[in-house]
Amino acid sequence: MTKILISGLGLIGSSIARIMQSSHEETFIMGSDPNKENIDFMLEKGFINKKVNFKLAAPKADLIVLAAPVSVINQQIKTLEKIDLKRGVLITDVGSTKVDIMQTAKNLMLKKHCSFMGGHPMAGSHLTGSKAGKITLFNNAYYFLINGNQTEGQTNHFKKLMKFSNVNFLNFNAQQHDQVVSEISHLPHIMAAGLVNMVNDDLSNQDVSLDIVAGGFKSVTRIAKSDPTVWTNISLSNKNLLLQQIDKMCENLNHFKKLLDTNNQDEIFQTFLKAQNSRKSLD
Amino acid sequence: MTKILISGLGLIGSSIARIMQSSHEETFIMGSDPNKENIDFMLEKGFINKKVNFKLAAPKADLIVLAAPVSVINQQIKTLEKIDLKRGVLITDVGSTKVDIMQTAKNLMLKKHCSFMGGHPMAGSHLTGSKAGKITLFNNAYYFLINGNQTEGQTNHFKKLMKFSNVNFLNFNAQQHDQVVSEISHLPHIMAAGLVNMVNDDLSNQDVSLDIVAGGFKSVTRIAKSDPTVWTNISLSNKNLLLQQIDKMCENLNHFKKLLDTNNQDEIFQTFLKAQNSRKSLD
Numbered sequence: 192m193t194k195i196l197i198s199g200l201g202l203i204g205s206s207i208a209r210i211m212q213s214s215h216e217e218t219f220i221m222g223s224d225p226n227k228e229n230i231d232f233m234l235e236k237g238f239i240n241k242k243v244n245f246k247l248a249a250p251k252a253d254l255i256v257l258a259a260p261v262s263v264i265n266q267q268i269k270t271l272e273k274i275d276l277k278r279g280v281l282i283t284d285v286g287s288t289k290v291d292i293m294q295t296a297k298n299l300m301l302k303k304h305c306s307f308m309g310g311h312p313m314a315g316s317h318l319t320g321s322k323a324g325k326i327t328l329f330n331n332a333y334y335f336l337i338n339g340n341q342t343e344g345q346t347n348h349f350k351k352l353m354k355f356s357n358v359n360f361l362n363f364n365a366q367q368h369d370q371v372v373s374e375i376s377h378l379p380h381i382m383a384a385g386l387v388n389m390v391n392d393d394l395s396n397q398d399v400s401l402d403i404v405a406g407g408f409k410s411v412t413r414i415a416k417s418d419p420t421v422w423t424n425i426s427l428s429n430k431n432l433l434l435q436q437i438d439k440m441c442e443n444l445n446h447f448k449k450l451l452d453t454n455n456q457d458e459i460f461q462t463f464l465k466a467q468n469s470r471k472s473l474d
Numbered sequence: 475m476t477k478i479l480i481s482g483l484g485l486i487g488s489s490i491a492r493i494m495q496s497s498h499e500e501t502f503i504m505g506s507d508p509n510k511e512n513i514d515f516m517l518e519k520g521f522i523n524k525k526v527n528f529k530l531a532a533p534k535a536d537l538i539v540l541a542a543p544v545s546v547i548n549q550q551i552k553t554l555e556k557i558d559l560k561r562g563v564l565i566t567d568v569g570s571t572k573v574d575i576m577q578t579a580k581n582l583m584l585k586k587h588c589s590f591m592g593g594h595p596m597a598g599s600h601l602t603g604s605k606a607g608k609i610t611l612f613n614n615a616y617y618f619l620i621n622g623n624q625t626e627g628q629t630n631h632f633k634k635l636m637k638f639s640n641v642n643f644l645n646f647n648a649q650q651h652d653q654v655v656s657e658i659s660h661l662p663h664i665m666a667a668g669l670v671n672m673v674n675d676d677l678s679n680q681d682v683s684l685d686i687v688a689g690g691f692k693s694v695t696r697i698a699k700s701d702p703t704v705w706t707n708i709s710l711s712n713k714n715l716l717l718q719q720i721d722k723m724c725e726n727l728n729h730f731k732k733l734l735d736t737n738n739q740d741e742i743f744q745t746f747l748k749a750q751n752s753r754k755s756l757d
Binding site for chain 2: 313314315316332333361367371374375376378379380381382383384385386387388389390391393394397399401402403404405406407408409410411412413414415416417418419420422423426427430433434437438439440441443444445447448451452454456459460462463464465466467469470471472473474
């Protein structure tokens with residue numbers, strides 16, 4: 192019987208609960224969340240077996256999944272340092288940045304019989320909360336694993352519990368992880384939010400309604416609907432790399448400006464063609 | 475009986491043919507397109523009544539719809555100047571920029587009994603060609619009309635022919651149109667293409683496959699799949715406004731950089747919150 196404690200039953204945590212509850216391993220899932228609605232829903236549906244207090248339940252767990260926002264994950268790791276945890280416990284998280292978290296987890300890893308493994312499933316939605324979670328959320332997506340001090344056996348057990356997620360596990364180091372996600376995930380969120388705000392302000396000034404936009408604009412900006420608290424957290428926790436990515440994006444846009452300014456039709460065409468080919472390869 | 479000539483049977487032109495063919499007005503639709511596959515498909519399906527040569531068919535038409543890329547539309551307007559057109563003919567286009575086209579159409583409008591009205595349906599797709607068109611393409615979208623020298627009767631007749639499009643017609647002047655679309659449509663395409671190229675290059679350098687990206691990235695960059703020829707054309711035809719929009723976007727991103735750099739959590743949160751509210755209002 193694996194006693195699992197999942198802290199944070201939002202989109203990601205509640206999806207992990209669904210996946211682990213349906214695994215063929217023997218599990219007992221304890222859930223904690225500041226939001227009563229999330230807890231009630233998860234209990235009622237049987238996705239968790241018990242509602243618990245994080246600090247009180249942690250010593251009983253064989254596996255602790257930290258699925259709160261990044262800043263809360265960092266606090267909870269520090270809390271766990273001071274608690275007498277079960278021998279052989281594996282602690283893992285789902286935070287969107289990894290350098291900070293692996294650094295915070297260093298003290299925890301110095302404790303005897305206590306393992307930490309960083310994790311980040313590359314799936315999301317603009318929807319939030321337990322009800323938005325689903326057993327198929329990670330279907331065909333990638334789940335980055337960052338080696339801490341966990342054993343191979345612990346990694347394999349975690350993967351077994353996640354078997355029905357149909358996710359692809361991929362090992363990354365923390366630095367490379369943060370660099371890659373700053374570019375493929377964090378920068379796009381900032382671009383989408385910036386575009387919505389810029390267009391909305393300009394159209395308001397002209398007394399034109401935002402609803403004149405077509406499907407393309409809606410698709411580009413869909414992720415601007417994401418939770419502002421989560422994205423404030425993520426942006427600040429990956430600040431340095433994000434500053435570099437913003438510079439790179441402006442350089443990219445300014446290069447296009449030069450092509451336009453010099454009527455460089457060939458290079459403009461090549462830019463659109465190259466992007467078309469790369470993007471089509473993702474479908 | 476309204477004799478209609480549609481030049482360009484791609485996504486937009488073929489959708490207009492479907493819509494007009496299903497109207498309750500008496501119509502005879504002539505279609506021209508350099509692509510044999512488009513013509514054959516449209517004839518076979520009965521969406522056009524006849525395959526024609528643009529120059530030879532133009533004098534017989536009561537309504538001419540120019541639905542080719544912007545640069546071709548400009549050429550065709552100049553061609554029409556030299557042709558003896560039918561008394562009372564209305565010429566309209568679907569080009570994505572309007573200042574250039576309205577300027578080109580000035581001579582045409584000086585001809586007796588010949589009317590021009592600018593048009594731009596705000597609908598698109600990354601799909602192209604006759605087969606991708608559909609009668610519902612403009613459903614709930616906006617169709618910008620730019621007054622030329624057409625009569626109210628001609629505008630109303632055009633709207634009647636488009637009745638089953640379920641589109642919302644909106645009057646704009648050419649300058650305001652180009653300014654608005656540079657921001658809500660052209661800039662997003664350049665951002666999407668730039669992001670795909672930047673990410674693809676960086677991941678290649680790290681030997682990481684582009685397919686690690688999640689749904690958010692795919693959604694932001696979906697429009698990068700659009701036709702490179704069309705978008706090269708559009709970018710160059712709206713060059714001056716687009717140069718300004720790129721500057722504005724970089725200012726916007728640089729402002730966010732400052733918020734990050736100074737750990738201005740409150741303003742970062744407000745930025746994401748404001749974008750979330752605006753974007754949610756579009757659903």
